[in-house]
Amino acid sequence: MPAPVDPQLLRELTPRVLGVLVRRGADFATAEDAVQEALLRAWRRWPDDGTPDDPEAWLVTVAWRCFVDAARSEGARRRREEQVATIPEPGPVAAGDDTLLLHFLCAHPALSPTSAVALTLRAVGGLTTREVAAAYLVPEATMAQRISRAKRTVAEAGLDGPRELATVLRVLYLVFNEGYSGEVDLAAEAIRLTRQLARLTDEPEVHGLLALMLLHHARRASRTRPDGALVPLAEQDRGRWDTAMVAEGVALLQSALARDRLGEYQAQAAIAALHADAPSAEETDWVQVVEWYDELLALTDSPVVRLNRAVAVGEADGAPAGLAALAEVDPSLPRHDAVAAYLHERAGDLAAAARLYTAAARAATSTAERDHLTRQAARLHPHS
Amino acid sequence: MKYLLLKHYRGGPERVVDHGPLEEWRPEEVDAHVGYMRDFARRLEESGEFVGEQALAPGGTFVRYDGEGRPPVTDGPFAETKDLIAGWMMIDVEDEARAHALAAELSAAPGPGGEPLHEWLEVRPVYGAAPTVAD
Incomplete structure (x- = not known):
């Protein structure tokens, strides 16, 4: 009985199958190609043959065979160059932390962030090169090269490198922030991968990042108008927030915070949770928001955090206090003028606000932000 | 991040460097120049x-709307x-x-005598996606 292949199942299995091959001693680059080949065969065969009883074992067997074939032909080539190729003996199928190993390998510190993102989406996320290319709006050939260079870097670095959760989380955060740019929903993909990671490790920061993503994702429907225009937090229709997702995010955050090992993602999630909890912008507990920004600053000392803190101070203690906080922030930051414009408008200086919104629109880094800031400038511009 | 090199x-x-128009170079100098540009694109791939890349023909026309039912003005x-x-x-x-480094590399394309042209290239950032976590 023909049945459609479940793409989620294949994506879930991708890092596990690759992890098995790598753990058996297969070199990373060849193994990753072999897994992609096995996935393609699954797409072709399973609709007619039916999904195997043990799909993971099926994929491991087929991928291993592909790997051995590739290693043999590579070996033959190398022998002609008088070198010896080794095909490792298939060892036991290892336990569930193969997926974790894959997360670490694909976020290897030797990779640039862009390469780590591409490799993670393919080798851990199980996306095709075409899908990753479409998500980042580059030609498929370019993305194929980017991924294959990244694989070589990882293969050369070997399995014994540093295993830093921070870089893994950074990669997932970058994927989430790219949002939704066409046929692949990167935000949803980032959540899926972070969920997967959260099942494998009980590090509070992993759960903090997942909570942060869910709390932001819950607002997605209200964040843009049907024509794509940005809607600022204060003007969002809070009735459209996904309450179930908010509840899940809050619960995750609370149990992470209870572990008493604060990190930047937990602190960011705490701020997002305070917003999610408020019935309106005015009723937000801005004093607590500022306190969380202080925590976040202590953890990161990031200029962007300092900038966002100035907005919160403006809400908690009034626009003049916000402007005083802003005076300590590097004015060359991309969103500095946008924040200054907002605070000046709140302080009643509409002329300065209009001028700053205009400058902010010119410094925007996305068309959605530029258009939003242009509208703000136009709103304050004196019209005859 | 995407950048447009113009x-x-x-x-x-x-x-x-005043290198004169390409049509007045020696044929092998033209070949070397064109080859450099092609190799540069291949290295980036x-x-x-x-x-992506496109070359533009010089003969362009300005066009504008001229009112309902009227043909475009050129x-x-x-x-x-x-x-x-x-x-x-x-x-x-x-x-x-990195964008600047690549533009400089492209600007070093050889001209007459195989010397780098030192040609000015304009580098323009392309708007990206609005980050989800901004507020």
Whole structure:
């Protein structure tokens, strides 16, 4: 009985199958190609043959065979160059932390962030090169090269490198922030991968990042108008927030915070949770928001955090206090003028606000932000 | 991050080297120049940074709307416009420093005598996606 292949199942299995091959001693680059080949065969065969009883074992067997074939032909080539190729003996199928190993390998510190993102989406996320290319709006050939260079870097670095959760989380955060740019929903993909990671490790920061993503994702429907225009937090229709997702995010955050090992993602999630909890912008507990920004600053000392803190101070203690906080922030930051414009408008200086919104629109880094800031400038511009 | 590298026929800062029009170079110098540009694009494909490129013909026309039911108004082509774009290449790179390094590499394309042209290239950032976590 023909049945459609479940793409989620294949994506879930991708890092596990690759992890098995790598753990058996297969070199990373060849193994990753072999897994992609096995996935393609699954797409072709399973609709007619039916999904195997043990799909993971099926994929491991087929991928291993592909790997051995590739290693043999590579070996033959190398022998002609008088070198010896080794095909490792298939060892036991290892336990569930193969997926974790894959997360670490694909976020290897030797990779640039862009390469780590591409490799993670393919080798851990199980996306095709075409899908990753479409998500980042580059030609498929370019993305194929980017991924294959990244694989070589990882293969050369070997399995014994540093295993830093921070870089893994950074990669997932970058994927989430790219949002939704066409046929692949990167935000949803980032959540899926972070969920997967959260099942494998009980590090509070992993759960903090997942909570942060869910709390932001819950607002997605209200964040843009049907024509794509940005809607600022204060003007969002809070009735459209996904309450179930908010509840899940809050619960995750609370149990992470209870572990008493604060990190930047937990602190960011705490701020997002305070917003999610408020019935309106005015009723937000801005004093607590500022306190969380202080925590976040202590953890990161990031200029962007300092900038966002100035907005919160403006809400908690009034626009003049916000402007005083802003005076300590590097004015060359991309969103500095946008924040200054907002605070000046709140302080009643509409002329300065209009001028700053205009400058902010010119410094925007996305068309959605530029258009939003242009509208703000136009709103304050004196019209005859 | 994506950047557009713009090559100008005319316009921009004053030329560092006056290399004369391409049509007056030796054929092998033209071949070397064209080959360098082609290899540059190929290297970018291999490094996973290439997005696209097109060369533009010089003879452009200005066109505008002229009211309901009326044909478009055209003007030009102009022999002596102040600024004329010769072509573009879109790259997708880690940061602005990398975009500048690649533009400088492209600007080193050989001219007469095989010497680098030191040609000015304009580098323009392309708007990206609005980050989800901003508020």
